[in-house]
Amino acid sequence: MESSAVARGRPPRVVVVSPPFVSHAQPLSVLAGALAREGADVVLASGPSFEGFAARAGVGFVPLTVTRNANTGVARSTRQAPGEAERLEEFLDSTRRGAVSALLTQSRHRGRDMLADPEGTLAALRALDARLRPDWYVVDQLSYPVTLALHCLGLRYATFCPGHPTYVPPSEDVRFGVPYAWPREIRPGEDRLEELRAAAGAVETAFTRRFAEVARVHAPEAPPPGRAFALASPHAVAFAYPEFPWLPDHPESGPSLLYGGHCGPAAEPDPGPGWKEVVGRLRAGHDRLVLIALGTFLSARDDVLALLVEGLRSRVPGAAAIVAAGDRAAALSALAGPGVHVEATVPQRWLLGKVDAMVHHGGNNSFTECLASGTPALVLPFSSDQFAIAHDAERAGAARCADPSRLDGRSAGEALRRLLDDPPPGVGRWSRWVRRRGPAWTARGLIREMSGVGDPRSAAPAAPCVR
Known part of the structure; x- marks a missing residue:
């Protein structure tokens, strides 16, 4: 099906949604700039502190808060929501006790905060969509409330994976929060691995149940979201990662997978x-x-x-x-x-x-x-x-x-x-x-894959894109 942008003879309008973390907003802003250079009309939506990223990328910006956590450059110096500073210290302390301790702490935190306000995120995305009427979105894979909201609203989106490709679990035996492989010097004993697998499995079960509840209440007509951590675009997933031949295989019937290798600017500006x-x-x-x-x-x-x-x-x-x-x-x-x-x-x-x-x-x-x-x-x-x-x-x-x-x-x-x-x-x-790859390669691939996806909304005239 021909996309609405192509049908109207204009560039695709794209909103790139980033959580308020510098290590996520930076590559996503670079990708936003690359999409703009490939002819798309692009807006970056993120926490207010990241408006400068949009300016440097040459794209529009709208403030959007999708999590109570934040990291604007140095985590402990960033103003956090109540309780978040204590949790950061708990995490840092756990890293002193080794790999499994750190991952277990993260699993506990994950169970409490990854879907803190799905209704608020859903309302914010609905309002943003009504205002900007983009043809499609790019969403960070770790922004689970945003992905769920886009799924419930029936909006087209591509997924950007900012970390290891197994952040989009390719099969049931790859469990989110448990490394699919370990470096030689660090692999834990089997008893600790079983403890980690059990904890990660419990969090995923609870998280998947919560996803299903939100979808049932707010989008009963939408397809069930299924396994929460694996919910991603059915059209295209972009990995800022090399396409190593030993990575776990994804189902052939799934979305197009774009291994861009890296999502940073060609060179950092002269520091003076x-x-x-x-x-x-x-x-x-x-x-x-x-x-x-x-x-x-x-x-x-x-x-x-x-x-x-x-x-x-x-x-x-x-x-x-x-x-x-x-x-x-x-x-x-x-x-x-x-x-x-x-x-x-x-x-x-x-x-x-x-x-x-x-x-x-x-x-x-x-x-x-x-x-x-x-x-x-x-x-x-x-x-x-x-x-x-x-x-x-x-x-x-x-x-x-x-x-x-x-x-x-x-x-x-x-x-x-x-x-x-x-x-x-x-x-x-x-x-x-x-x-040989990079942001421009990824942007071209996303535009190619998303251009053939029909708009599930009515073909009402789009509102001007905010700059």
Whole structure:
């Protein structure tokens, strides 16, 4: 069926919906800009703090609140809803006890907050749709209330998966919240895995029941939403991830799957003379330079950051480091010196073109940015999909991995020395693969797949798109 936009002879009007988390809003805004450059009329809908992302992408913006949580760049410094700061501290503490403890804590939190206000989200999406009348939406896979609302309203949407592809579970035996595979040094014992599977299964059962209740009350005529964590677009799912051949297969009868590899801008803007001076100073006295950044949440693990610096100094002569320390920058200021520069935040993508290696937490953005830049990495996974990403990075020969809960100065230093002296061999191959795709490739694929999907609404004239 021909799309309404094509039938009316105008570009498709697309609303990209992002949760208020910088690690999600950033790639989604990049995708929004790519859709606009491919000819779509695009609006980014997210928390008010992210209007600047839309401006930089050259697209429209509307404020939309879909969760009580938020992260505008450094999680602990972001103003949170009551109780959220305590939950963040509980999560950070759980990461000190190892993989299963962190994942169990996340499972408990997930059971309480992933569908906190489905009726409010449904009302907000209905009002936004009546105002903008887009041809279709792009929604973050982890914005479950938004996906459910679009399903209940019968609106066309494509799914954007910002993390590991198993965030869209391809089969019943892949359970959300349980890594489909583990890096060599971290796989837990079978008893702990069974505990994790049971907890994740209980949350999914309850969450699926809640999905069904909301749909039954608010959209009794709509198809049942089915398995909650697997609810995604029936038309197209875009993964900001490489198409590794060992990933679990999705059903052939499902949506088109677009593996874009990476969803970041081609290059980070010039950070100015200050950062150029920092890199120049460190390079002048050292023959190798390492970037250490554990993401917007896990920068709070200042104990791990300190161990990494200690290990680098003691085991890797002639190496220097730049450390992204979030709100722990002041506390870690004693680490700074001739070979170590500590800042709250860093221009990560720009620095990846200047360093010899990176240490990161296995977040999808850092992983794919390292691939895109051809930077070898040491991955220290703490939570979420980071264990699955660490496994893939290790299997692809693009990174080495270590268990952050068992790290000390000696093991950290040895891991960094090995990374620098003997870089993993697959970085170049997968770097070339990632650079062949990217946001423009994904945008073209989404427009192609969604252009043939008929509009389930009446063909009433569309309202002007807000800029």
